[in-house]
Amino acid sequence: xxxSAAVAVDAPAAAAAxxxxxKAERARGTGLTVTLAHARYVLAENPVTAFAFGLFALIVxxxxxxPLITAYDPLASDTASALKPPSARHWFGTDQLGxxxxxxxxxxxxxxxxxxxxxxxxxxxxGGLAGxxxxxxxxxxxxxxxxxxxxxxxxxxxxxxxxxxAALGNTVQxxxxxxxxxxxPLYARVARAEANVRREAxxxxxxxxxxxxxxxxxxxxILPNIMPIMIVQMSLTMGYxxxxxxxxxxxxxxxxxxxxxxxIMVAEGAAFMVSGEWWIAFFPGAALMVAVFxxxxxxxxxxxxxxxxxxx
Amino acid sequence: MEITAPPLLDVRNLTIEFTTRRGVVxxxxxxxxxxxxxxxLAIVGESGSGKSVTSYAVMRILDRAGRIAAGSxxxxxMDLRGARESKVRSLRGREISMIFQxxxxxxxxxxxxxxxxxxxxxxxxEASPTDVDKKAVELLEQVRIARATESxxxxxxxxxxxxxxxxxxxxxxxxxxxxxxxxEPTTGLDVTTQKAVMDLLVELTRQQGMATILITHDLGLAAxxxxxxxxxxxxxxxxxxxxxxxxxxxxxxxxxKLVRATPRLGVDLRDLLPEGEANxxxxxxxxxxxxxxxKQDRLLVVEGLVKEYPRRGVGRRALFKRNDAxxxxxxxxxxxxxxxxxxxxxxxxxxxxxESGCGxxxxxxxxxxxxxxxxxxxxxxxxxxxxxxARKFAQLPVRRRIQMVFQDPSDSLNPRFTAARxxxxxxxxxxxxxxxxxxxxxxxxxxxxVGLPTELLNRFPHQxxxxxxARVGIARAIALKPDLVILDEPTAALDVSVQAVVLxxxxxxxxxxxMSYLFVSHDLNVVRLLCDRVIVMRAGxxxxxxxxxxxxxxxxxxxxxxxxxxxxxxxx
Numbered sequence: 001x002x003x004s005a006a007v008a009v010d011a012p013a014a015a016a017a018x019x020x021x022x023k024a025e026r027a028r029g030t031g032l033t034v035t036l037a038h039a040r041y042v043l044a045e046n047p048v049t050a051f052a053f054g055l056f057a058l059i060v061x062x063x064x065x066x067p068l069i070t071a072y073d074p075l076a077s078d079t080a081s082a083l084k085p086p087s088a089r090h091w092f093g094t095d096q097l098g099x100x101x102x103x104x105x106x107x108x109x110x111x112x113x114x115x116x117x118x119x120x121x122x123x124x125x126x127g128g129l130a131g132x133x134x135x136x137x138x139x140x141x142x143x144x145x146x147x148x149x150x151x152x153x154x155x156x157x158x159x160x161x162x163x164x165x166a167a168l169g170n171t172v173q174x175x176x177x178x179x180x181x182x183x184x185p186l187y188a189r190v191a192r193a194e195a196n197v198r199r200e201a202x203x204x205x206x207x208x209x210x211x212x213x214x215x216x217x218x219x220x221x222i223l224p225n226i227m228p229i230m231i232v233q234m235s236l237t238m239g240y241x242x243x244x245x246x247x248x249x250x251x252x253x254x255x256x257x258x259x260x261x262x263x264i265m266v267a268e269g270a271a272f273m274v275s276g277e278w279w280i281a282f283f284p285g286a287a288l289m290v291a292v293f294x295x296x297x298x299x300x301x302x303x304x305x306x307x308x309x310x311x312x
Numbered sequence: 313m314e315i316t317a318p319p320l321l322d323v324r325n326l327t328i329e330f331t332t333r334r335g336v337v338x339x340x341x342x343x344x345x346x347x348x349x350x351x352x353l354a355i356v357g358e359s360g361s362g363k364s365v366t367s368y369a370v371m372r373i374l375d376r377a378g379r380i381a382a383g384s385x386x387x388x389x390m391d392l393r394g395a396r397e398s399k400v401r402s403l404r405g406r407e408i409s410m411i412f413q414x415x416x417x418x419x420x421x422x423x424x425x426x427x428x429x430x431x432x433x434x435x436x437x438e439a440s441p442t443d444v445d446k447k448a449v450e451l452l453e454q455v456r457i458a459r460a461t462e463s464x465x466x467x468x469x470x471x472x473x474x475x476x477x478x479x480x481x482x483x484x485x486x487x488x489x490x491x492x493x494x495x496e497p498t499t500g501l502d503v504t505t506q507k508a509v510m511d512l513l514v515e516l517t518r519q520q521g522m523a524t525i526l527i528t529h530d531l532g533l534a535a536x537x538x539x540x541x542x543x544x545x546x547x548x549x550x551x552x553x554x555x556x557x558x559x560x561x562x563x564x565x566x567x568x569k570l571v572r573a574t575p576r577l578g579v580d581l582r583d584l585l586p587e588g589e590a591n592x593x594x595x596x597x598x599x600x601x602x603x604x605x606x607k608q609d610r611l612l613v614v615e616g617l618v619k620e621y622p623r624r625g626v627g628r629r630a631l632f633k634r635n636d637a638x639x640x641x642x643x644x645x646x647x648x649x650x651x652x653x654x655x656x657x658x659x660x661x662x663x664x665x666x667e668s669g670c671g672x673x674x675x676x677x678x679x680x681x682x683x684x685x686x687x688x689x690x691x692x693x694x695x696x697x698x699x700x701x702a703r704k705f706a707q708l709p710v711r712r713r714i715q716m717v718f719q720d721p722s723d724s725l726n727p728r729f730t731a732a733r734x735x736x737x738x739x740x741x742x743x744x745x746x747x748x749x750x751x752x753x754x755x756x757x758x759x760x761x762v763g764l765p766t767e768l769l770n771r772f773p774h775q776x777x778x779x780x781x782a783r784v785g786i787a788r789a790i791a792l793k794p795d796l797v798i799l800d801e802p803t804a805a806l807d808v809s810v811q812a813v814v815l816x817x818x819x820x821x822x823x824x825x826x827m828s829y830l831f832v833s834h835d836l837n838v839v840r841l842l843c844d845r846v847i848v849m850r851a852g853x854x855x856x857x858x859x860x861x862x863x864x865x866x867x868x869x870x871x872x873x874x875x876x877x878x879x880x881x882x883x884x
Contacts, residue, residue, distance in 0.1 A: 201723060208706050211742035212706065214706075224728040
């Protein structure tokens with residue numbers, strides 16, 4: 001039945017191509033304008049994706065200009081106004097040291113986003129490339145990469161991340177490294193599977209006939225083709241990376257106080273929940289939730305934009 | 313052939329619309345057709361003509377974007393267009409059945425084929441649980457599967473493509489439908505299998521008094537097996553005629569173009585092109601009058617070429633019955649290519665013909681130096697290139713002298729490269745031009761040479777049509793001015809009219825650039841048009857070899873005769 005559906009879709013698509021040929025001829029300028037036009041179409045068609053993109057822009061903006069838009073120093077304590085509930089002066093209230101929680105939540109965006117992006121970039125380089133090589137070359141490369149991935153997966157992931165940070169010391173670099181290692185199997189497996197199906201594809205054979213070396217085929221021909229899938233993967237793990245970093249900080253293995261960071265702030269506020277000061281843990285927790293939610297939504301939307309096969 | 317019986321299916325003024333990004337598109341416009349019981353009707357058209365969409369509308373399985381905008385579909389007096397979904401569902405499978413193109417995809421891979429037939433029988437209450445297995449075997453016997461009881465217990469992967477299609481036909485016929493719609497039932501099957509499947513379909517139609525609609529792109533096939541032919545173009549019916557008349561006296565210009573483009577006996581390469589387009593571009597006419605360009609100059613000599621693969625399941629068997637394997641009852645290896653030798657002269661076209669699994673593609677891949685041979689020699693211009701490992705071959709200077717045009721133009725172009733980038737790739741890696749304006753100029757020159765409008769060079773493969781993609785593939789293959797080009801079924805994925813143009817282009821290029829072709833194909837009609845000599849392969853060995861005309865008109869072996877007989881010949 002899948003074959004039938006493909007044909008059914010194909011026939012009107014072909015007809016549409018004929019009708020729109022003249023129009024498309026003019027519209028088709030450079031690759032960039034086409035991509036932008038396509039992105040506009042996807043966003044208009046899918047309001048959820050548009051919402052996710054808006055949210056993402058807001059998060060990035062908070063990370064970039066956070067210090068400029070906050071009224072208080074995130075580290076300055078003011079014992080006179082400690083544990084104040086949300087008000088016009090302190091939108092998110094103040095914590096036990098009188099620090100403004102709104103300022104701290106906004107400024108923490110920078111660190112949390114940095115950790116997420118850096119760890120995702122690192123794991124893409126490690127896992128993505130290792131998986132790519134494993135899928136393409138097969139044999140011993142594949143066995144070694146797959147066994148490494150299996151080994152990592154044999155541990156409960158968060159416990160493994162805890163172990164790595166505990167052993168190497170709790171610095172931002174080590175949190176990034178730990179988050180990257182924990183995500184390694186995910187990237188290695190996806191890249192391996194995608195490279196494997198393309199290993200004998202016609203265009204790879206053609207690249208060999210054109211005199212491309214193996215490395216050039218791998219990076220110049222196969223990698224661009226699996227990038228859409230990898231980008232979706234990256235967006236999805238970004239949410240997990242933020243959660244992981246915050247989780248490590250929450251249990252005291254991550255960033256040290258008094259640095260503003262969502263995980264620590266939730267940890268610090270947790271003790272006050274029982275005595276009724278809910279806002280100390282609630283707002284950083286909500287920020288964390290919104291960020292993770294945003295990245296997960298983004299992943300779905302990105303797939304529609306970056307994958308040329310889905311364009312009609 | 314006057315139709316006296318009232319039509320079983322009557323389609324009147326049918327219009328189907330699809331809602332797409334660029335607005336509403338009419339895939340099918342105002343078409344009329346009807347089928348009577350016992351009749352076989354062919355709907356013929358090229359891709360995008362709306363022939364499949366029409367059948368989906370009849371089955372009411374259009375996808376969500378499509379809808380019947382106007383017209384009526386009447387099946388034995390019942391209005392299908394307005395009928396409730398539950399009512400149509402009970403008709404599907406029981407009264408109207410459908411056969412799809414890829415038989416393997418239509419079968420559940422993890423269920424025995426016998427059980428799949430039983431499922432259908434039970435679902436439509438055609439059999440009771442006590443006698444269902446007997447009925448399933450009967451059905452398998454009806455579609456003439458060899459050893460029906462044995463096949464009953466087989467999984468789809470254990471059966472060949474032709475066998476799978478028979479099982480699918482058995483499934484479709486399980487409830488004795490009154491209307492059978494076969495959508496490209498033999499595309500992807502070998503000619504001999506195609507003949508067997510089509511003979512079976514026609515016979516069953518007559519025997520059971522069904523009506524059959526055959527949807528196909530192959531006018532020859534339609535005319536050979538069907539009573540009436542409906543020709544569709546761009547969503548419209550352009551001609552409806554009795555099969556005999558369609559080849560003899562096509563009335564519509566589009567039908568004439570299709571008839572011309574269909575390769576058949578007694579026509580030349582240039583005859584395939586539409587009237588008026590076969591201009592003087594080709595310097596020397598194809599066919600027997602081809603000049604012998606220094607025929608004694610041997611470009612490629614293949615000697616005792618062998619490719620062995622380890623037989624599947626040997627490892628497992630050896631594990632459990634070690635003695636049995638050691639006793640050597642069965643060979644441990646499978647010989648895909650079993651010691652073949654042939655010669656290709658400079659400026660010559662040689663066709664390598666055979667059915668799927670005969671080793672022709674393995675042979676060409678070895679000659680292409682993409683895989684290593686198990687033994688044997690490949691001498692190219694005197695040098696034993698067979699001795700160079702395939703991995704190292706990619707970057708040697710001799711690489712540029714042997715190039716290839718692939719079977720599937722879509723699959724062989726990198727989806728993320730523009731046409732220009734694809735054509736430039738071999739030049740950048742192996743050529744003298746390293747980039748910039750000269751490279752672009754060379755790409756444009758090549759595009760002009762293969763008849764690809766240069767403004768299409770910035771497009772990605774998914775923005776090009778099948779014929780345009782084929783041209784990009786050809787431009788890439790000739791970019792380095794190779795001596796030998798291997799054509800691996802270069803037109804198998806193309807419509808006939810595009811095939812006609814591409815075949816002519818290949819012939820022109822060969823003469824203009826002095827190349828030699830090794831043409832791998834299963835289609836003897838196409839091979840005949842392009843090749844000086846033909847090699848027929850079967851089970852890894854050469855069965856027959858000789859000058860094209862001799863092999864095709866006076867074959868020496870039974871196998872070649874069988875192949876030739878299986879080609880559908882339209883009634884003349």
